[in-house]
Amino acid sequence: MRKWVFRIGAVALLVAIAACMMVIGRGHTIYFDNKKLEYEGQTCDTYRRINVFVNGEQVAKLSAKDRGMATFMGQKLSFDIEVTKEKGDDPVTYSYTVNVPYKEDGIILNLPGMIAGLPEEAYTSIFVPMVVEEEDAEEEIVIDEFGMSDGAEGEAAEP
Amino acid sequence: MNNKNKTASSKLLNFLGNNAVPIMFIIIIALCIPISGFSSLFLLNEIVTRLSRNAFLILSLLIPIMAGMGLNFGMTLGAMAAEIALILTSDWQIWGIPGIVLAMIMSIPISIVLGLLCGKILNAAKGREMITSYIISFFMNGVYQLVVLYMMGSIIPIVHTTIKLPRGYGVRASVDLTRIRKALDNVLSVNVGGVIIPVLTLLIIALMCLIIVWFRRTKLGQDMRAVGLDMEVARAAGIDVERTRIISIVISTVLAGIGMVIYLQNMGDMATYSSHSQIGMFCIAALLVGGASVDKASIGNVFLGVILFHTMFILAPKAGAVIAGNEVIGEYFRVFVSYGVITIALVMYETKKRRAKAGMGAQLAAAQQEGER
Amino acid sequence: MSEVKEMKRTFIDEVREKLKSFGLPRLIITAFLLLMFIIAPFTGANFWVQITNVINRFSWNAVLVLAMVPMVHSGCGLNFGLPVGIIAGLLGATLSIEWGFTGPLSFVMAIVIATPFALLFGLAYGWLLNKIKGGEMMIATYVGFSVVSFFCMMWLVLPYKKPDMAWGFEGTGLRTTFPIDKYYGGVLSNFLRIQIGRLVIPTGALLFFALLALMIWAFLHTKTGTAMTAVGSNATFARAAGINVDRIRMLSVVMSTWLAAVGILVYEQGFGFVQLYNAPFNMALPAVSAILIGGATANKASITNVIIGTILFQGMVTMTPTVMNGLINLDISEVLRVIVSNGMILYALTRKTEATR
Numbered sequence: 001m002r003k004w005v006f007r008i009g010a011v012a013l014l015v016a017i018a019a020c021m022m023v024i025g026r027g028h029t030i031y032f033d034n035k036k037l038e039y040e041g042q043t044c045d046t047y048r049r050i051n052v053f054v055n056g057e058q059v060a061k062l063s064a065k066d067r068g069m070a071t072f073m074g075q076k077l078s079f080d081i082e083v084t085k086e087k088g089d090d091p092v093t094y095s096y097t098v099n100v101p102y103k104e105d106g107i108i109l110n111l112p113g114m115i116a117g118l119p120e121e122a123y124t125s126i127f128v129p130m131v132v133e134e135e136d137a138e139e140e141i142v143i144d145e146f147g148m149s150d151g152a153e154g155e156a157a158e159p
Numbered sequence: 160m161n162n163k164n165k166t167a168s169s170k171l172l173n174f175l176g177n178n179a180v181p182i183m184f185i186i187i188i189a190l191c192i193p194i195s196g197f198s199s200l201f202l203l204n205e206i207v208t209r210l211s212r213n214a215f216l217i218l219s220l221l222i223p224i225m226a227g228m229g230l231n232f233g234m235t236l237g238a239m240a241a242e243i244a245l246i247l248t249s250d251w252q253i254w255g256i257p258g259i260v261l262a263m264i265m266s267i268p269i270s271i272v273l274g275l276l277c278g279k280i281l282n283a284a285k286g287r288e289m290i291t292s293y294i295i296s297f298f299m300n301g302v303y304q305l306v307v308l309y310m311m312g313s314i315i316p317i318v319h320t321t322i323k324l325p326r327g328y329g330v331r332a333s334v335d336l337t338r339i340r341k342a343l344d345n346v347l348s349v350n351v352g353g354v355i356i357p358v359l360t361l362l363i364i365a366l367m368c369l370i371i372v373w374f375r376r377t378k379l380g381q382d383m384r385a386v387g388l389d390m391e392v393a394r395a396a397g398i399d400v401e402r403t404r405i406i407s408i409v410i411s412t413v414l415a416g417i418g419m420v421i422y423l424q425n426m427g428d429m430a431t432y433s434s435h436s437q438i439g440m441f442c443i444a445a446l447l448v449g450g451a452s453v454d455k456a457s458i459g460n461v462f463l464g465v466i467l468f469h470t471m472f473i474l475a476p477k478a479g480a481v482i483a484g485n486e487v488i489g490e491y492f493r494v495f496v497s498y499g500v501i502t503i504a505l506v507m508y509e510t511k512k513r514r515a516k517a518g519m520g521a522q523l524a525a526a527q528q529e530g531e532r
Numbered sequence: 533m534s535e536v537k538e539m540k541r542t543f544i545d546e547v548r549e550k551l552k553s554f555g556l557p558r559l560i561i562t563a564f565l566l567l568m569f570i571i572a573p574f575t576g577a578n579f580w581v582q583i584t585n586v587i588n589r590f591s592w593n594a595v596l597v598l599a600m601v602p603m604v605h606s607g608c609g610l611n612f613g614l615p616v617g618i619i620a621g622l623l624g625a626t627l628s629i630e631w632g633f634t635g636p637l638s639f640v641m642a643i644v645i646a647t648p649f650a651l652l653f654g655l656a657y658g659w660l661l662n663k664i665k666g667g668e669m670m671i672a673t674y675v676g677f678s679v680v681s682f683f684c685m686m687w688l689v690l691p692y693k694k695p696d697m698a699w700g701f702e703g704t705g706l707r708t709t710f711p712i713d714k715y716y717g718g719v720l721s722n723f724l725r726i727q728i729g730r731l732v733i734p735t736g737a738l739l740f741f742a743l744l745a746l747m748i749w750a751f752l753h754t755k756t757g758t759a760m761t762a763v764g765s766n767a768t769f770a771r772a773a774g775i776n777v778d779r780i781r782m783l784s785v786v787m788s789t790w791l792a793a794v795g796i797l798v799y800e801q802g803f804g805f806v807q808l809y810n811a812p813f814n815m816a817l818p819a820v821s822a823i824l825i826g827g828a829t830a831n832k833a834s835i836t837n838v839i840i841g842t843i844l845f846q847g848m849v850t851m852t853p854t855v856m857n858g859l860i861n862l863d864i865s866e867v868l869r870v871i872v873s874n875g876m877i878l879y880a881l882t883r884k885t886e887a888t889r
Contacts, residue, residue: 018265022251024257025253025258027258073255290669290881293673300870301868304867487688494681495685506664506671512666513664
């Protein structure tokens with residue numbers, strides 16, 4: 001009896017850890033766009049330069065029409081941006097926190113839209129990876145019964 | 160009686176005989192190091208990397224040896240479990256340490272199922288566990304291919320086109336593990352005079368060693384040793400031999416799965432259809448190079464083995480290039496040495512077993528004669 | 533204890549037992565193959581072409597499977613060390629070509645040259661196997677691997693010069709694969725070849741196999757041959773009867789090795805290419821599982837087992853891809869082959885009645 005309690009407890013613990021890992025380890029990519037955005041007649045123009053910081057580390061340096069990106073784990077990302085409107089202006093700093101839905105791999109944030117205070121659905125969009133046209137010729141998969149391709153063990157390790 | 164007149168020189172000879180393989184390797188390496196022209200810093204870095212990468216996998220071989228089941232060629236089953244887990248976690252985009260932990264946890268149930276199966280089959284093939292576990296690894300490789308090449312993406316959902324084959328099902332020949340690459344190694348890693356030491360990984364390995372030492376002293380561990388020494392005696396002593404043997408294989412498979420995750424996080428790249436098939440051979444060869452035999456292996460053998468075997472592995476191609484002007488020769492050479500070492504170890508084990516058997520027969524005959532008198 | 537178990541045995545168990553002795557896996561494979569033949573015409577594959585393929589593959593592989601027989605008979609177990617003989621055959625093949633023989637003569641010379649190597653390797657291999665009675669199969673596997681990987685180096689180092697085989701530039705080392713149309717490609721298959729419509733029968737190759745099979749069959753009925761069988765079924769008994777067990781075992785290993793050497797040459801003449809380096813690694817397991825599918829066990833094998841096994845195994849290998857592709861456009865034949873052939877070996881290894889020693 002005690003044995004079973006212990007076993008079930010161990011399994012439950014592992015499942016709990018696994019679930020926890022799935023939440024905190026979910027990786028997302030965020031793309032930052034410094035692009036012109038039009039939303040319900042409102043136009044948000046690009047900025048001359050936007051610097052993006054995550055945890056104080058610069059992840060992107062965007063001129064007009066640029067796109068930068070940052071990867072992170074978890075569903076919430078806080079970042080700071082340092083915005084320069086025109087040449088010679090003093091940079092203005094904003095702080096934002098965005099929530100990324102669990103199931104999305106990547107989202108795009110339109111920074112000018114964000115700065116202008118537009119609603120969330122205006123400046124966020126889901127990142128859809130470009131479908132790379134692949135030749136129909138399938139990737140050759142060699143099912144080698146002995147897997148004895150030479151030095152396969154060392155290959156990837158060489159610096 | 161013989162023990163008494165054993166001289167120092169015969170003792171030395173005995174020592175040399177028992178440690179022929181490691182000594183041979185030390186000689187090969189000593190010859191190859193100056194030829195290869197590698198700097199000691201480079202070599203040291205490589206050895207530390209490979210030690211942290213492989214040691215856990217090789218530790219998984221110790222328990223079946225303890226239970227008298229020989230070299231567990233079925234450790235590839237654990238490796239397959241780990242690969243399936245890693246394909247899934249990569250597709251779910253779980254990164255970093257959480258990704259590694261999740262993959263380890265997910266590999267466990269798969270490993271247990273495969274280990275149970277393997278243990279059951281090996282119980283039906285007592286006395287030829289090695290060849291059977293060797294064939295099991297091929298058999299399960301077929302099943303693995305069936306799952307990964309045909310069922311993933313069609314039955315088991317795979318979302319990302321970076322993992323899925325363009326035809327819509329099946330996994331690509333190589334899975335990118337950049338997102339968990341060295342995630343474990345980089346935690347607490349320190350740089351000592353140019354040598355990067357992955358402290359956390361080494362700590363995990365050390366912990367595993369402690370667990371194995373502890374395990375040997377538990378009731379189960381003692382049972383395993385008893386089964387390994389003599390199945391019939393163990394059975395007479397009330398030990399459930401079959402169950403003990405199955406447990407030893409299950410433990411080995413689970414450890415191999417966890418070890419494979421550690422191995423692959425260091426590589427940062429996974430050859431979906433071949434990573435596991437080589438791993439068994441290399442790990443077994445490394446353990447034997449460390450001075451282990453089919454029926455006896457210690458933690459010391461593991462570490463000595465990893466260091467010697469992998470140093471040879473690094474040196475061989477370069478040495479081949481210098482000596483024969485062809486790097487490929489060095490690569491073939493190291494494969495040859497791996498197989499050769501396993502062959503020698505197997506031959507030594509079998510001759511020893513036969514001699515012991517003959518000795519026992521002679522003793523029995525003598526006892527019988529005594530009785531008759 | 534055992535009595536209680538006996539009592540508990542139900543009717544189903546008995547049926548299962550009977551099926552087992554009949555060879556359930558064999559039954560399944562035969563049924564599967566028959567099914568394939570029935571389905572094949574519906575998938576657009578020509579029946580006669582299929583038959584031709586199976587016969588062809590049979591003629592390539594049968595001798596390699598035959599190479600299992602002597603060692604199984606003498607109790608050395610399944611010859612996982614087949615590559616040892618294959619290497620001898622490859623030495624014969626490459627040297628025969630190197631020394632300028634062409635056409636059918638190159639085939640004969642390849643066998644002649646391979647013979648001393650096969651004898652030499654066989655003697656060494658047999659000597660080793662005599663040292664480690666009881667652990668033959670595992671060690672045979674690794675002896676095979678060691679020899680193959682050693683010769684991987686040799687193919688690079690040995691001073692072969694013939695441009696058909698050697699790398700053109702630098703002139704060092706042999707190619708991994710090279711065609712042998714100019715030498716002995718098809719010498720047996722094209723000899724007395726019969727063609728009826730789309731059915732092609734490689735008579736020469738079949739005759740050659742028949743000749744070897746007959747030789748082995750005849751040998752097994754000589755005094756030495758029966759001694760070999762005696763050693764295989766009970767070594768202690770044979771020793772008591774005054775048979776030199778070690779010598780008989782050695783002889784069987786030499787025979788197996790020589791047959792493997794000839795077998796690879798027959799395979800090459802059908803396939804049309806010589807494959808070096810890693811290729812011999814993959815050749816033991818299919819042959820082992822073929823003879824097991826044919827009904828052999830780890831210590832009993834007959835010529836009939838060889839023939840049935842090779843037909844079933846090669847039939848499975850050739851039929852499944854065409855049928856599967858035609859049917860569901862999904863080629864799982866390779867995976868199926870791996871599972872079936874290794875499953876068959878596992879089945880043989882786990883049957884309690886057959887001990888290897």
